[in-house]
Amino acid sequence: MRKVGIARTAAARNAGAPGSENMIDITDENLATTASVLGGMVGLLCGGAGLGVALFAGTAYFAREEDSDVSNIINGVARKGLETVNLPDTSMGNTTSPIQLAGSVGGFEECERCAGI
Numbered sequence: 001m002r003k004v005g006i007a008r009t010a011a012a013r014n015a016g017a018p019g020s021e022n023m024i025d026i027t028d029e030n031l032a033t034t035a036s037v038l039g040g041m042v043g044l045l046c047g048g049a050g051l052g053v054a055l056f057a058g059t060a061y062f063a064r065e066e067d068s069d070v071s072n073i074i075n076g077v078a079r080k081g082l083e084t085v086n087l088p089d090t091s092m093g094n095t096t097s098p099i100q101l102a103g104s105v106g107g108f109e110e111c112e113r114c115a116g117i
Helices: 012-014 026-049 051-063 069-086 098-104 109-114
Strands: none
Touching: 026 051, 051 069, 051 109
16 A cells, blocks of 8 residues: 555544444545545536546546556545545534444434434
């Protein structure tokens, strides 16, 4: 596993630790996949299918390069995206993220209860 040249916070260092309750582990493969998907989605939303495919391919290529400024930026954005998915919602005493709640079996009822619906 190669070292990504991004300044890591304590939460980011522990995000992929065994035994952590993350929805998605932060690994090099997951960073490259997330970067590719995010690039493709931005291209699809901004310029249609052609630009979406081009940005998907471009971000997939640059996310896998080592020691490049472009690679560091793309992997940094992908890392923040994964950290957001894994972010716990502590505002109401919950220790799981809203995305994790929505993905669980009883998540819909839990979200209704928290929203006061």
